[in-house]
Amino acid sequence: MLHLSFKVSTAIHPSAKSRVLVLGAGNFGSCLADHLGDSDHDVYIWSRDETVVQYFNLHHRNPGYLKDHLFSSNIQAVGPDIPDRNLIQEMDVLLFAIPTQGLRDTLSALRPKIDSHKLPLLIFVNKGIETGTQALTLEIIADTCGGEVARSATFISGPSFAKEIVRRQPTSVSVASLCEAQAKKASELFHQPWFRCYTGGDPIGLELAGALKNVYAIAAGMSDGLGFENNTRASLITRGLSEMTRIGTAYGASPLTFLGLAGVGDLFLTCSSSSSRNYTVGYRLGKGESLETIIKTLGSVAEGVTTAKGLKKIIDELGVDAPIANGIYQVLYEGKRVQEGVQELMSRPPSRELDLPETTGGPAQRLLGKLRSSK
Numbered sequence: 001m002l003h004l005s006f007k008v009s010t011a012i013h014p015s016a017k018s019r020v021l022v023l024g025a026g027n028f029g030s031c032l033a034d035h036l037g038d039s040d041h042d043v044y045i046w047s048r049d050e051t052v053v054q055y056f057n058l059h060h061r062n063p064g065y066l067k068d069h070l071f072s073s074n075i076q077a078v079g080p081d082i083p084d085r086n087l088i089q090e091m092d093v094l095l096f097a098i099p100t101q102g103l104r105d106t107l108s109a110l111r112p113k114i115d116s117h118k119l120p121l122l123i124f125v126n127k128g129i130e131t132g133t134q135a136l137t138l139e140i141i142a143d144t145c146g147g148e149v150a151r152s153a154t155f156i157s158g159p160s161f162a163k164e165i166v167r168r169q170p171t172s173v174s175v176a177s178l179c180e181a182q183a184k185k186a187s188e189l190f191h192q193p194w195f196r197c198y199t200g201g202d203p204i205g206l207e208l209a210g211a212l213k214n215v216y217a218i219a220a221g222m223s224d225g226l227g228f229e230n231n232t233r234a235s236l237i238t239r240g241l242s243e244m245t246r247i248g249t250a251y252g253a254s255p256l257t258f259l260g261l262a263g264v265g266d267l268f269l270t271c272s273s274s275s276s277r278n279y280t281v282g283y284r285l286g287k288g289e290s291l292e293t294i295i296k297t298l299g300s301v302a303e304g305v306t307t308a309k310g311l312k313k314i315i316d317e318l319g320v321d322a323p324i325a326n327g328i329y330q331v332l333y334e335g336k337r338v339q340e341g342v343q344e345l346m347s348r349p350p351s352r353e354l355d356l357p358e359t360t361g362g363p364a365q366r367l368l369g370k371l372r373s374s375k
């Protein structure tokens with residue numbers, strides 16, 4: 001395996017050491033804690049599992065995730081109780097690496113401990129849609145912490161398998177916030193020669209791209225699991241991109257965001273690698289396993305499975321043509337056989353290739369209005 005040796009770049013870290021609390025000690029939380037610890041920041045990582053906390057502090061290893069990796073000695077694990085007010089108020093950065101379905105409860109528990117007069121930089125890396133409410137993370141933040149906090153929240157997304165990042169394999173990500181200065185701060189915190197950050201101002205598009213690519217990765221995995229080969233996967237990725245851009249535009253996001261790292265970059269990655277959990281779910285479904293068995297044995301979250309539910313509601317409400325996402329929903333939740341789903345997808349009449357819906361802003365406009373009017 002090619003091994004490049006990158007040095008931590010202090011030139012792009014003009015700011016002093018930051019104190020960072022990472023919430024969530026799974027694959028991605030641990031990986032990002034390591035990245036920041038290696039860049040010489042003081043890092044705390046919260047796990048709700050006491051065994052993980054003790055093991056991490058004793059051995060600098062995570063017993064549940066990235067088991068072979070020796071983590072930076074600049075990380076201290078805390079938990080299992082939610083971190084206390086003193087620790088929270090000492091932090092410059094709170095980094096949330098918790099699956100989307102658990103975020104609302106964690107934010108609600110943390111909010112009273114955060115000093116409103118000295119807001120830390122809040123960074124979110126989850127990629128999903130909340131089941132039941134169809135809320136994006138921006139909306140969950142607004143609901144639990146208010147509009148001011150949501151307006152300054154920053155989101156990171158893009159092609160980023162945790163197990164490659166801990167080995168310093170080069171990648172690039174998108175960093176977006178409604179507040180440009182916060183996106184710049186987050187980018188400066190994370191940017192390293194092996195981890196390039198590109199900033200942008202469309203957090204809604206970035207969030208949708210990250211959440212939706214997980215659903216299309218399930219589709220690509222299914223196709224491979226059924227035994228279809230390269231042409232099929234390439235056409236699925238391309239039509240998936242077209243579909244997610246159509247949904248995003250109808251939602252009120254910028255279509256350009258879907259051409260970036262959070263869109264096509266991450267879509268391509270997860271649709272073409274067995275390292276992706278979402279691809280793996282699809283592959284195993286294609287091989288005939290039940291969803292229940294797959295989830296029980298996966299050992300880690302595949303956000304596309306729950307996101308498919310919220311996405312189905314969004315598609316129906318917006319009236320967007322989304323045959324792939326609809327097909328995945330039917331296979332996951334309506335008992336449709338995978339082969340039947342493929343048959344239906346391919347038997348549709350021919351249509352125009354590239355059309356974007358007219359949008360007057362869709363749900364994004366309502367969400368942004370809500371953020372502007374709430375404190």
Ligand SMILES: NC(=O)c1ccc[n+]([C@@H]2O[C@H](COP(=O)([O-])OP(=O)(O)OC[C@H]3O[C@@H](n4cnc5c(N)ncnc54)[C@H](O)[C@@H]3O)[C@@H](O)[C@H]2O)c1
Nearest residue numbers: 024025026027028029097099102126127160161162300301
């Ligand atoms: N793994 C990656 O390569 C990667 C890359 C980019 C983004 N992400 C995103 O980051 C998020 C986290 O993914 P992951 O790979 O770390 O998942 P994971 O399954 O590896 O770990 C999830 C962690 O969150 C904790 N957790 C789950 N529900 C919780 C709750 N309700 N409250 C508190 N903690 C809870 C679990 O105990 C576990 O420690 C997901 O949204 C994922 O899509 C992952």
Ligand SMILES: O=P(O)(O)OC[C@H](O)CO
Nearest residue numbers: 158159160161276277278
């Ligand atoms: O393993 P997956 O499918 O959750 O993908 C992980 C990341 O989102 C890749 O960027």
